[in-house]
Amino acid sequence: MATPKEILNPLRNSVSYSLDASPTATFHSPPATGSFMASLAMRAAAKQLKPFNTEDIKILLLENVNQTGRDILTAQGYQVEFLKTSLPEDQLIEKIKDVHVIGIRSKTKLTAKVLQEAKNLLVIGCFCIGTNQVDLEYAAKQGIAVFNSPFANSRSVAELVIAEIITLARQLGDRSLEMHRGTWNKVSNKCWEVRGKTLGIVGYGHIGSQLSVLAEAMGISVIYYDVVSLMAIGTARQVPTLDALLDEADFVTLHVPETPETKNLLSTKQFELMKDGAYVINASRGTVVDIPALVKAMRAGKIAGAALDVFPNEPAANGDYFTTDLNGWAEELRGLNNIILTPHIGGSTEEAQRAIGIEVADALVRYINQGTTLGSVNLPEVNMRSITLDESNHARIIYIHRNVPGVLRKVNEILGDHNVDKQISDSKGDIAYLMADVSDVRHEDIKDIYDSLDSLSSRIMTRVLY
Ligand SMILES: NC(=O)c1ccc[n+]([C@@H]2O[C@H](COP(=O)([O-])OP(=O)(O)OC[C@H]3O[C@@H](n4cnc5c(N)ncnc54)[C@H](O)[C@@H]3O)[C@@H](O)[C@H]2O)c1
Numbered sequence: 001m002a003t004p005k006e007i008l009n010p011l012r013n014s015v016s017y018s019l020d021a022s023p024t025a026t027f028h029s030p031p032a033t034g035s036f037m038a039s040l041a042m043r044a045a046a047k048q049l050k051p052f053n054t055e056d057i058k059i060l061l062l063e064n065v066n067q068t069g070r071d072i073l074t075a076q077g078y079q080v081e082f083l084k085t086s087l088p089e090d091q092l093i094e095k096i097k098d099v100h101v102i103g104i105r106s107k108t109k110l111t112a113k114v115l116q117e118a119k120n121l122l123v124i125g126c127f128c129i130g131t132n133q134v135d136l137e138y139a140a141k142q143g144i145a146v147f148n149s150p151f152a153n154s155r156s157v158a159e160l161v162i163a164e165i166i167t168l169a170r171q172l173g174d175r176s177l178e179m180h181r182g183t184w185n186k187v188s189n190k191c192w193e194v195r196g197k198t199l200g201i202v203g204y205g206h207i208g209s210q211l212s213v214l215a216e217a218m219g220i221s222v223i224y225y226d227v228v229s230l231m232a233i234g235t236a237r238q239v240p241t242l243d244a245l246l247d248e249a250d251f252v253t254l255h256v257p258e259t260p261e262t263k264n265l266l267s268t269k270q271f272e273l274m275k276d277g278a279y280v281i282n283a284s285r286g287t288v289v290d291i292p293a294l295v296k297a298m299r300a301g302k303i304a305g306a307a308l309d310v311f312p313n314e315p316a317a318n319g320d321y322f323t324t325d326l327n328g329w330a331e332e333l334r335g336l337n338n339i340i341l342t343p344h345i346g347g348s349t350e351e352a353q354r355a356i357g358i359e360v361a362d363a364l365v366r367y368i369n370q371g372t373t374l375g376s377v378n379l380p381e382v383n384m385r386s387i388t389l390d391e392s393n394h395a396r397i398i399y400i401h402r403n404v405p406g407v408l409r410k411v412n413e414i415l416g417d418h419n420v421d422k423q424i425s426d427s428k429g430d431i432a433y434l435m436a437d438v439s440d441v442r443h444e445d446i447k448d449i450y451d452s453l454d455s456l457s458s459r460i461m462t463r464v465l466y
Helices: 036-044 067-075 089-096 136-141 154-169 172-180 206-217 242-248 268-273 291-299 330-334 350-370 407-415 443-454
Strands: 058-061 079-082 101-104 123-126 145-147 198-202 221-225 251-254 278-282 303-308 339-341 395-402 419-428 431-439 459-465
Touching: 058 067, 067 079, 067 101, 067 350, 101 350, 123 350, 136 145, 145 350, 154 172, 154 206, 154 251, 154 278, 154 303, 154 339, 154 350, 198 206, 198 242, 206 221, 221 242, 242 268, 268 291, 291 303, 291 330, 330 339, 395 407, 395 443, 407 419, 407 431, 407 443, 443 459
Parallel strands: 058 079, 058 101, 101 123, 123 145, 198 221, 198 251, 251 278, 278 303, 303 339
Antiparallel strands: 395 431, 395 459, 419 431
16 A cells, blocks of 8 residues: 555745655644543554655643643644743743744733734644633634644533532531631431432533533432433433423533523523522523522522522632622622532532643644634534555645635636545635645646645635645
C-alpha cells in the first residue's frame, strides 16, 4: 500500500511554497472517539504527514492546560510550548504572532486587539466550558476556528447533585456546622431516606439525563420536564409541563441553559405550586432561580432545603466576596437553615479537567490534520470522511470565505480541471466553509490551486491538506 502523504497545513500568510517534507515532523492520524488509552493506541498507527510548507505546527498552551491535552498534541509531533500561567497582554501579543494554535483556559483574553497580531493563527482551543474570553466574531472573520468542551463535566455535576439530594434530606450541612461549633444535636424529625421519593429534573440534557440514571439506582422515581420531547432513560417519565413536575416532585433540580425563558424559572408562583417541604437544587445558572423568592419560601417552611452552586453575580477570583456587595440578598441566604452554598464547583473535578484536555486536543488535531470543524463554536460545522491510505495523490482543499454570491462557481472553475471526489460547504452568518477532496493532483497542481483560491476576493483563509 502506498505511503500516504497525509494531511498538511499550508500556513496562512506564508509566501514561500517549499514542498519539501519537514525533516522533523511526524504526524499521526487523528483519533476516533473512545477511551483515552484507545485513542493513544490509535495514534500509534502513524501516517506520515508531508507539510505543504516547511514550517511545523507551533502550539502555545497557556494556563496549565491538562496533561492529557498536552500529551495528545505532542504525540502528533507538533512543537508545543507550555506555560503554567496566562500572559500579560503585551507578552501575549508577542507570542501569538508566531503560533498556529493557541490553547487557553478562562483567564486569557483573546480580544480583537490581540488576535489581529496573530498572523499565523489557525485555531484556538479553549480548554474549558465557556468561550466568552474570546472575541468569537472577530476570530471567525479571520477564519480562526474556536473549540471548547461544553459537556466534559456533566458527570461531575450529576454526582454533586446526588450528594446534595441526600445531604438536604438528612440536613447534613446543619448537623456538621453544629458539630464544628461544638453542638451535639441528634435529631430524626424531618430527616428522610431518598428511596421512594420523586426527583423532578428540569432540563433533560447532558447533565439531567446522567442524573436520571444515578438517581434511579438509589430507588428514586424520576420525572422530567424539557421543552423538547426526549426519550426517557430507564423508567424515568417526561411530564408535559413545569407545573406538573412541581406538583409531583419531592426534589426539584434545574439543568437548563441561561436564556430569557429560563430567567426566574422558579419564582414565587412556582414555589407555591411545589409540595410542602420540597427541596430545590440549582447547579445550572444563577439567573434561573429568583433567590429573594426562595428565601421567602424557605422562611415560610414551604421549601425544606436548597442547594445553590450558581449565582446571578459570581466573583472573578477566590476570596471573601460572597457578600451583599456582590448580591444584595447574600446575608439573608447565608442565614437560612438547611441550605448548601457552593462556589460554582459542580463541574470542578480532576476527571472533568482530564476529559476537557482530551476533547479539546482531539478537536484541535482533527481541525489541523483534516480540517473538520465539528464542535467549532464560531465556524460552520463541516465534516467529511477522511482521505484513505490508498488515496495517495489526493488533496483536501479548505477554503474559508466570505458568504457572498458566486463564490462556489469561482471555486469550481479553479477545481474544474481536477476530479473532485467529494465536496461540502456550509455557512454561518457572514462566514462560509468549503471542503473539497480532489484526486490525482501533482505538487504543481496543489500550488496552482492554492494560489488561485488565495487570490479570490472572497478569501478569508485557504488551506490545502494532502
Ligand atoms: N455548576 C456547574 O459547574 C455547571 C457545569 C456544567 C454545566 N452547568 C450548567 O448546567 C446547565 C445544563 O447543562 P447541560 O450540559 O445539561 O446542557 P444541555 O444543553 O445538554 O441540556 C439542557 C436541556 O435544557 C432544556 N431546556 C432548555 N430550555 C428549557 C426550558 N425553558 N425549560 C425546560 N427545559 C429547557 C434543553 O432542551 C436541554 O435538553 C447549563 O446551564 C450549564 O451552564 C453548570
